[in-house]
Amino acid sequence: MGEHKYTGPIAGIFQKMADIIGKDVYYVNFLILMFFTLFEVAAVFFETIPGTDIKITRTAVWGVLIVVGIIKGYGIAAFFMHLKGDPFIYTRTALFPIIFAALMLWGIGLSNPSGIDELPSWCTPNWDYSYVTE
Amino acid sequence: MSGSLHDVKNDVWMRAVIVSVIFLFVGGAAYGAFAVGVGSVKKTDWDAADEVLVEAKTNWNLLNETEAGGTSEEIADLNQQKEDARIAYDEAKEAEIDAHLSYLTWITAGKTLLVMMIIYAAFYGISGFYNSIQPEEEHDDHHGDDHEEHHGSASPIMMAAGLMLFMIGFPGFVNTCKSLLGLDYQAEMGDFGLSIVGAAITIIGIGNWWNEDLKGQHEQIASSEPFQGQDIRKAGMWVFLISETMVFASFFSSYLRMRTGWCTEWAVDAGKCEVVDTITASDLLRHEVGTLLPGAINTFALIISSYTIVLALKVAKDTEWKPSENALMAKMFPTRKKAVRNYLIITLALGSMFIVLKLVEWSHLIAEGFTIDTQAGSIFYVATGAHGLHVFIGLLVMLFMVFKADVLEDGYNEQNGQGIEYFGLYWHFVDLAWVAIFPAFYLY
Numbered sequence: 001m002g003e004h005k006y007t008g009p010i011a012g013i014f015q016k017m018a019d020i021i022g023k024d025v026y027y028v029n030f031l032i033l034m035f036f037t038l039f040e041v042a043a044v045f046f047e048t049i050p051g052t053d054i055k056i057t058r059t060a061v062w063g064v065l066i067v068v069g070i071i072k073g074y075g076i077a078a079f080f081m082h083l084k085g086d087p088f089i090y091t092r093t094a095l096f097p098i099i100f101a102a103l104m105l106w107g108i109g110l111s112n113p114s115g116i117d118e119l120p121s122w123c124t125p126n127w128d129y130s131y132v133t134e
Numbered sequence: 135m136s137g138s139l140h141d142v143k144n145d146v147w148m149r150a151v152i153v154s155v156i157f158l159f160v161g162g163a164a165y166g167a168f169a170v171g172v173g174s175v176k177k178t179d180w181d182a183a184d185e186v187l188v189e190a191k192t193n194w195n196l197l198n199e200t201e202a203g204g205t206s207e208e209i210a211d212l213n214q215q216k217e218d219a220r221i222a223y224d225e226a227k228e229a230e231i232d233a234h235l236s237y238l239t240w241i242t243a244g245k246t247l248l249v250m251m252i253i254y255a256a257f258y259g260i261s262g263f264y265n266s267i268q269p270e271e272e273h274d275d276h277h278g279d280d281h282e283e284h285h286g287s288a289s290p291i292m293m294a295a296g297l298m299l300f301m302i303g304f305p306g307f308v309n310t311c312k313s314l315l316g317l318d319y320q321a322e323m324g325d326f327g328l329s330i331v332g333a334a335i336t337i338i339g340i341g342n343w344w345n346e347d348l349k350g351q352h353e354q355i356a357s358s359e360p361f362q363g364q365d366i367r368k369a370g371m372w373v374f375l376i377s378e379t380m381v382f383a384s385f386f387s388s389y390l391r392m393r394t395g396w397c398t399e400w401a402v403d404a405g406k407c408e409v410v411d412t413i414t415a416s417d418l419l420r421h422e423v424g425t426l427l428p429g430a431i432n433t434f435a436l437i438i439s440s441y442t443i444v445l446a447l448k449v450a451k452d453t454e455w456k457p458s459e460n461a462l463m464a465k466m467f468p469t470r471k472k473a474v475r476n477y478l479i480i481t482l483a484l485g486s487m488f489i490v491l492k493l494v495e496w497s498h499l500i501a502e503g504f505t506i507d508t509q510a511g512s513i514f515y516v517a518t519g520a521h522g523l524h525v526f527i528g529l530l531v532m533l534f535m536v537f538k539a540d541v542l543e544d545g546y547n548e549q550n551g552q553g554i555e556y557f558g559l560y561w562h563f564v565d566l567a568w569v570a571i572f573p574a575f576y577l578y
Binding site: 024026027030033034037040041044045057058059061062065068069072073076077080081082087089090092093094096097098100101104105107108109110111112114115 | 360361364368369372373375376379380383384386387388389390391392394395400403404420423426430433434437438440441444445448555558559562563565566569570573577578
């Protein structure tokens with residue numbers, strides 16, 4: 001446990017960081033998760049970048065929340081849940097529901113006909129709601 | 135083949151009964167200290183702040199009704215007095231809200247800890263007593279056979295039947311509890327009794343399951359594709375997590391659908407609409423350190439608990455484990471068995487803290503009028519509540535794991551450490567769900 005040497009473009013970075021500080025990948029992953037949690041809280045909490053007048057826009061915060069979520073999700077799934085290192089069938093199993101979850105988020109989540117966000121056509125199914133008024 | 139069998143006497147379960155008494159004592163002490171002790175002081179402060187508020191409001195109203203004299207000096211003087219009274223009222227109002235929330239923090243923490251400890255004690259006490267009075271089984275020595283037939287277990291069926299009875303009586307159970315707490319509700323003793331019997335059967339079913347697991351089992355290996363050669367329990371856990379992913383996906387898709395239709399503070403800031411029509415939980419939480427703190431602490435608590443459970447697994451599997459050279463660490467984790475147990479206890483404590491902080495935060499939101507009968511409130515409480523329920527169920531499983539780590543001669547080791555790994559998958563999933571829930575409901 002933890003002695004496994006991780007390779008690959010992203011996992012390899014975690015492994016390299018672990019080698020540099022002389023700890024295992026779990027520890028590096030733990031630090032990264034803590035850091036990015038602080039980062040996302042700060043991104044929401046501050047209205048400008050501390051020490052500057054640069055405004056943090058809502059779009060930028062959105063971007064930060066999504067990117068940080070992906071990084072944290074990868075860290076937990078790959079290292080804490082051992083998907084990196086376990087047989088690939090487990091990764092396939094873990095990814096299987098993602099298709100359905102994405103379909104639900106797209107088909108239900110982004111399909112509000114009275115959405116004030118004026119969703120662009122590429123990200124909403126634009127269901128025909130004519131039956132509602134028939 | 136992996137897994138192991140242990141010669142465990144049933145009377146070892148009496149230790150669980152003793153620990154259940156300790157849990158009751160801790161729960162009572164926490165309730166006494168937080169809810170009764172600090173809570174009554176905070177209640178006095180709140181009452182005092184309320185009196186100041188009433189006084190300030192009366193003063194302001196009186197001044198508003200006062201007619202100014204004819205001179206401009208008198209009019210200016212009265213206006214100044216009105217302004218001072220308004221400021222005093224605003225300050226008194228803010229102080230009253232702070233005092234109320236402070237009172238809620240302590241009273242909710244005390245009550246939550248008491249209820250959690252009673253539930254922990256019920257699981258340890260009932261399971262411990264039930265298992266300790268079971269007749270000892272005669273062991274045969276054929277367990278080394280890889281092809282041994284699995285005997286199966288009736289415990290899950292028992293647990294499910296108990297849960298069914300509990301849920302049938304649950305609405306009446308809740309009303310009876312409210313009635314017993316002195317609220318204006320009609321007690322329904324029949325349903326209350328049904329729920330109690332259901333809860334007891336559930337706990338006994340789980341206790342029986344614990345007893346079977348404590349004595350050990352041979353790990354079953356999948357013999358066909360796609361998991362051929364893999365531990366069946368691990369594959370089963372992953373398939374279970376698939377279903378859990380869909381549960382949380384349904385919450386998120388509902389939330390997203392509603393959220394895209396609301397004109398929130400965020401949408402106004404982003405220039406999507408002009409007049410706010412919906413207040414979300416994040417609008418109430420994300421602007422101040424004090425309000426964001428419980429959610430942020432909970433996020434860190436879950437990440438740390440994910441790390442401690444990984445450490446428990448790592449130590450259990452490490453046959454060459456040695457105590458740390460650091461004196462404090464060596465004292466906390468002196469042997470491999472105690473290191474695993476103590477990492478599990480830390481995880482249990484962090485998870486328990488998560489539940490307490492979550493309910494404290496809920497109590498603040500409800501006090502501010504963000505209740506479940508609003509659209510934004512319903513999805514917030516259902517999604518975060520479902521997540522909290524998952525954490526709590528994980529804590530109940532962890533209770534057994536701490537017990538197992540303590541009573542087995544070698545505790546968890548390289549032979550039976552899979553139990554931690556499989557539970558860890560569930561616990562990390564709960565952490566993963568929070569990684570999505572926290573930004574979606576607290577920051578966005």
